[in-house]
Amino acid sequence: MLLFCAIGVYSNYFMGLKQWMKPLTDGKEFLAYFILYTVHTLWGFIWYSVFFKEYAFWKKVNFWLLLLAGLGIFAFRVSFDEHYHWIANMASAENVWVYQSIFKHFFKQLYLMVPIFLLWLIADSNNQPFYGFSSKQHKAKLYWGLLLAMVPLVAYASTQADFLDFYPRASKISQAGVSTSMLLLFEFFYGLDFISIELFFRGFMIMAFTRFVGIHAVLPMACFYLSIHYGKPMGEAISSFFGGTILGVIAYHSKSIYGGIMVHMGIAWLMELGGFIGNYFRQ
Numbered sequence: 664m665l666l667f668c669a670i671g672v673y674s675n676y677f678m679g680l681k682q683w684m685k686p687l688t689d690g691k692e693f694l695a696y697f698i699l700y701t702v703h704t705l706w707g708f709i710w711y712s713v714f715f716k717e718y719a720f721w722k723k724v725n726f727w728l729l730l731l732a733g734l735g736i737f738a739f740r741v742s743f744d745e746h747y748h749w750i751a752n753m754a755s756a757e758n759v760w761v762y763q764s765i766f767k768h769f770f771k772q773l774y775l776m777v778p779i780f781l782l783w784l785i786a787d788s789n790n791q792p793f794y795g796f797s798s799k800q801h802k803a804k805l806y807w808g809l810l811l812a813m814v815p816l817v818a819y820a821s822t823q824a825d826f827l828d829f830y831p832r833a834s835k836i837s838q839a840g841v842s843t844s845m846l847l848l849f850e851f852f853y854g855l856d857f858i859s860i861e862l863f864f865r866g867f868m869i870m871a872f873t874r875f876v877g878i879h880a881v882l883p884m885a886c887f888y889l890s891i892h893y894g895k896p897m898g899e900a901i902s903s904f905f906g907g908t909i910l911g912v913i914a915y916h917s918k919s920i921y922g923g924i925m926v927h928m929g930i931a932w933l934m935e936l937g938g939f940i941g942n943y944f945r946q
């Protein structure tokens with residue numbers, strides 16, 4: 664799995680995979696992302712079969728329906744951008760770009776949460792709570808420890824040029840001279856977006872598939888999770904595989920994504936803060 668992930672990272676950062684995908688539009692963009700996510704995810708399931716000699720789940724229609732639906736939902740989330748036009752129609756001309764930057768996260772959250780909720784209603788509502796929205800075995804101290812462990816890593820990343828070129832995500836609207844309240848609104852919706860990310864990866868991609876492969880749903884999820892980070896700094900992409908695996912294992916045992924949401928939102932806002940501080944000193 665690590666060898667495959669290394670090849671994926673090399674293909675993206677040294678051969679320009681994401682750069683090749685960037686100009687694609689409409690159906691071609693959706694198809695490209697769908698193939699990218701499918702290859703990464705299936706690789707994990709294939710090696711589970713190879714190592715454990717388990718092949719029965721490949722013959723189950725529900726496995727394929729859930730997997731293809733999930734891959735399609737996330738590819739749609741990444742490639743669909745009609746919300747920019749909807750926002751433009753509701754904003755004044757001078758504020759269009761700012762409002763698009765802020766509220767796009769709201770729409771992207773809906774694109775994941777609504778269809779995943781419908782999948783849960785159809786396939787799993789009788790078997791489990793809504794894909795990890797359960798606090799029965801949630802242990803906050805564990806997640807505070809994980810978040811604290813990330814502070815020195817984020818601090819180090821905040822000294823690196825590629826990180827500071829990407830973070831803070833709010834830098835463009837802050838440079839546009841928006842008010843503090845608008846800047847905070849951007850950070851609020853930016854943080855909320857990670858609720859849907861945790862629901863999808865540590866919720867749906869694990870808890871919907873444990874009935875087929877048990878805890879071995881974690882590595883295919885982590886490989887998929889790596890692939891969505893290819894547009895970000897390379898260090899962040901590499902760490903996403905390991906971080907996704909750790910959060911996935913804990914989510915599997917706790918049957919809860921609350922801690923993952925806490926860690927993910929915390930890290931996101933830490934990186935925003937690190938980006939602001941790092942760029943201040945760089946300037």
